[in-house]
Amino acid sequence: MTDELTRLASSVLWPGFFGTSVPAWLRAALEDDLAGVVYFGQNISSDLASLSAEIHAANPHALIGIDEEGGSVTRLEVATGSTLPGAAQLGALDDISASEATGAELARRTRAVGVDVVLGPVADVNTDPRNPVIGVRSFGADAALVARHVAATVQGLQSGGAAACVKHFPGHGDTHLDSHHALPVIALDTSEIESVHLEPFRAAIAAGVDTIMTAHIVVPAWGEQPATLNPAVLGRLRELGFEGVIITDALDMAAIRESVGIGGGAVQALAAGADLLCIGNPTNPGDAAASDQDEQDFLAAREAIVAALRSGALSRERVEQARDRVRALSAKLAAATPAEAPAFDGAAIVRRALRVTGELDAVASALSVVDARRRSTLAVDSAASYVAEALAGDGFRVRLDVARATDEERDAALAGAAAAGGRLVLLIDRPDVDAEQRELVERAARRDPHAVVVNAGLAAQHPLSLPVVEVGAASRIGAEAARSLLIHGA
CATH class of the missing domain: 3.20.20.300 (Glycoside hydrolase, family 3, N-terminal domain)
Incomplete structure (x- = not known):
């Protein structure tokens, strides 16, 4: 006992x-x-x-x-x-x-x-x-x-x-x-x-x-x-x-x-x-x-x-x-006697929270995603693949660890996305503190001025050379809202 x-x-x-x-x-x-x-x-x-x-x-x-x-x-x-x-x-x-x-x-x-x-x-x-x-x-x-x-x-x-x-x-x-x-x-x-x-x-x-x-x-x-x-x-x-x-x-x-x-x-x-x-x-x-x-x-x-x-x-x-x-x-x-939960539309909340800096081109028919987010931590699965999957839909996507990638590997990822067709999308999460992510944005802008950035991290305080969709979360619902904006304009 x-x-x-x-x-x-x-x-x-x-x-x-x-x-x-x-x-x-x-x-x-x-x-x-x-x-x-x-x-x-x-x-x-x-x-x-x-x-x-x-x-x-x-x-x-x-x-x-x-x-x-x-x-x-x-x-x-x-x-x-x-x-x-x-x-x-x-x-x-x-x-x-x-x-x-x-x-x-x-x-x-x-x-x-x-x-x-x-x-x-x-x-x-x-x-x-x-x-x-x-x-x-x-x-x-x-x-x-x-x-x-x-x-x-x-x-x-x-x-x-x-x-x-x-x-x-x-x-x-x-x-x-x-x-x-x-x-x-x-x-x-x-x-x-x-x-x-x-x-x-x-x-x-x-x-x-x-x-x-x-x-x-x-x-x-x-x-x-x-x-x-x-x-x-x-x-x-x-x-x-x-x-x-x-x-x-x-x-x-x-x-x-x-x-x-x-x-x-x-x-x-x-x-x-x-x-x-x-x-x-x-x-x-x-x-x-x-x-x-x-x-x-x-x-x-x-x-x-x-x-x-x-x-x-x-x-x-x-x-x-x-x-x-x-x-x-x-x-x-x-x-406890729980109160009845009110009607809830999380997608509508997230869509309202999206912020766009710069001018987005006309909507695209497909997205080609280069996922350049930081590696996951013990607390947050920052680089979880479902975010890029939800953003790309049926389109092209590739994971790029920019902290370790060579210039050749960065160029290869961007070239692969370009070859797949659709709008080039860079998925990042630390634009203000990660020099490698900012450099990738510059590299992509030189290659394709119609590319766009989707930021799953803190909103960028310093201007980037491409339009940015500020999502504010590495989540499925956030990625889906960004995709809807880029594909359907809403």
Whole structure:
């Protein structure tokens, strides 16, 4: 029989797992009070609702979360691309009702498959255009704009019976490093953090958000530890009036795994004031992942918490407080009566959000796409093929890694597109910070002045030598809207 401290440790852990069914270790953990699970792409199948039902049967208190933001980040539609507007698109449109409706639709979709907690929206104010991990996941670079759309999305999600999780406190928008691979430092004056980067979190709290996710970033003015492990930062979140569940960003990210380790991170995060520990996606190590990486990571966290409880290094009262917050959220969601989702037309929202710079020629009968976007990251499948597929339709498309391609390979890609006929389209995502993408645009303009750029990233602030369709998301619905504009003029 599992001892009491082991059950207590499990009650604040939120692991990912391999596969589309419940593995034996996970079932046992659920029966021993595991807080729940987080779904990632490898867990998604056509019968996700049955998997959720199986998890809830093993533990009726279990919270099922999903890393689903719409736009460039999707798990539910991992194979085909998102059909929901993304944050940057909603921010560009700046229609509060559209953001609330998108949140409500996301709640409807997730609750239909048994998901309880949506890990979104992103509340980061993307003030650094070099940011490799936030970008179009943010509503924008203006704090007031981000705040109003975060609040609207939270209201939509939670009126639909799902718990929202705004992220990443105290703000991951002013960094040019990815905490999946490094430990970013935010060297801003605390007055700027307070007035800019905390504003969307204040708005989310005022809107009654159920959960807030921490960031693995260091704010030197508040101490040397990353926010996830820093009692001063998490204490500041409580000072803002937040009484809900504080969720950690994934403990398997390099910022934690390669510093204090998953176990050390779990103990320190709890001691700092976190309530629910997201362990992470066991597929992240790639080929280096062990066949039982999911169970290994879970046990590393659980055993470290149990050891700290037994030694007295971690207060039992603190972990019980965290468990009770998690259970209160579970009870709240179980008792919720979701509002009926309003009629929703995501395609219309995305079409309204499109922006065009320069003059587009007459509509084309076919498109030939050179996909020159950056490589995917652990957080965002930026280079997913479904975007180029949706944009090209039945036309020509080729993938070009401009960061590694030779001049000959670049010319060959452009020549292949020209030979195929149809309008030449360059699909890019970092025009302001990626010199190779800008150079490719120049190269294409010299070859074909009727070519056009489709930008799936942050809107270009510096003029390009070709007309640009600003989409603002690496999503299927965004690519389809751009294609419709180029083919049909609408």
